[in-house]
Amino acid sequence: MPRILAPLLAGATYARLLHLLVGWIFVGVVLMVYPGTYHKSLDEIVVAGAAVDTALLTLVALVPATRRAEGVQARLLLLPDREEDIAAESSRTWADRRRTAGWLIGRVALGSVVGFATAFGLTSGYDLLTGPDSFWYLPLAPLLVLGYGWLVVSAGRLQLAMAVRLLGPSPAERLAEAELRAERLLERNRLARELHDSIGHALTVTVLQAGAAREVGDQVFTAKALEVIEETGRRAMEDLERTLVLLRETPEGAAGNGTATEQPGVDQLPALFDTARSAGSPVEARIEVSAGALPGVLSRESYRIVQEGVTNALKYAPGEPVSVRIAVQGGQLELRCANRSAVGGVPAGLPGGAAGKGGKGLRGIRERATLLGGEATAGVSGDGGGEWVLAVRLPLRLGS
Known part of the structure; x- marks a missing residue:
């Protein structure tokens, strides 16, 4: 009733x-x-x-x-x-x-x-x-x-x-709305990757520098470490500010702040390598392509991929040499980041279960490569050298 x-x-x-x-x-x-x-x-x-x-x-x-x-x-x-x-x-x-x-x-x-x-x-x-x-x-x-x-x-x-x-x-409007929601979700995922890569790199460098300064106990080294920590923190703050501007979806505010909207690219990799060297890891870099020759999105994503590769090397094999090579071969942009692997073929500090699939950083790299129409692999090199190698291939013509 x-x-x-x-x-x-x-x-x-x-x-x-x-x-x-x-x-x-x-x-x-x-x-x-x-x-x-x-x-x-x-x-x-x-x-x-x-x-x-x-x-x-x-x-x-x-x-x-x-x-x-x-x-x-x-x-x-x-x-x-x-x-x-x-x-x-x-x-x-x-x-x-x-x-x-x-x-x-x-x-x-x-x-x-x-x-x-x-x-x-x-x-x-x-x-x-x-x-x-x-x-x-x-x-x-x-x-x-x-x-x-x-x-x-x-x-x-x-x-x-x-x-x-x-x-x-209408059905067409519902489809357009669903596509818009999907685009927004992809954009948020991209911003999440940006934050993970940028802040993760900054924290890794900061921890390594602070730990090294405490162990060494030399005033000159400590002053240099503090300088690196300050510069790394400033860059992380800029990345955070830029990401927050995009999340707020306020073009007027973004347009009025050049620092917040500037996107890092391949041309800023030398500064990244200097930070890694100051953290105690020698970096040998060969950049065989100019930043101006790359589309903006490809230059930006290449920077983030290399940044994540260097961060992983600093985190899991601190103090070990890192080699980075960026070149164009066969109409594709090739990115290679290699560092010494620990006993058993897993980078030092990387859990054994993470060797195959990797953590959030490696998943983010694979997602970036897939969205650009390329591919990414990570693992121990097969030449017996005992190196952990991150290799990414991206098409120069996006969408091909």
Whole structure:
């Protein structure tokens, strides 16, 4: 019984009834103007009224703002589970106008059914309950009320379903919205990788420098270590500020701050190598391609990939030589970062279970390479040299 009565007592039911009766009122107003009811049969009234209503509603649907007005009204009175299910935007295409016309005609038709049922039910109920045999019809009163209530509930739900289908986003719009959400998710993942690579590198260098300064105990070395820590922290702060600007999605603010929007590229790798050398790891770098010869996105992603490779070398094999080579071969950009591996073929400090798949850093490198149409591998070299090698191949022409 509660499941039967609950919808009849819900506020949404009566808000939807009001929405339905507005369509019925529209029909009544038009009917009084034309064709009128004087000396007209019921068939003539229905046919002429339907034709006039359909023509008027179709013309109104051509106005772009009509769709927005109907969407706002439907949101307020039909009370959808999610407001975004019913759009509140003006018509932009002829498909939007056709769907708006279908909505208006369907809304008025359904509202007319409910309106006439309301008028007929009230008059018939009054006649039955006030007639000479009203005593015999009193037990039917609750059934009449229950039947009318569920007619309103069902009509309201049908009206809501029509609104979602005809006023909601079209399949093409839903697809575009899904693609936009996917793009935003990819962008957030990219920013997460940026933070991981930048902040991870800064923390690694900071920890190594602080530990070395404590062990050595030399004032000159300590001063140099503090200088490296300061410079590394400043670069990490710049990367963090740039990422936060992008997350806030405020182009005006980003445009006004050149430092926050500047993207590191291949031309900034020498400074990265100097930081690694100051941390105690010799770096032999061969950059056989100029930064200007690379597309901006390729230069930026190459910097992040090499940064992660150098960071891993500092973290898992501190003090060991690191070799980096960047060159173009066969129409592809090749990035190679190698350092000594520990006993068993796993870099020093890298858990054995992480050797195959790698941690977040190596996964991030693979994701970057895949998004650029390339590939990345990481593991012990097969030449018996005992080196841990990160190798990445990226197409020079993105999308190829």
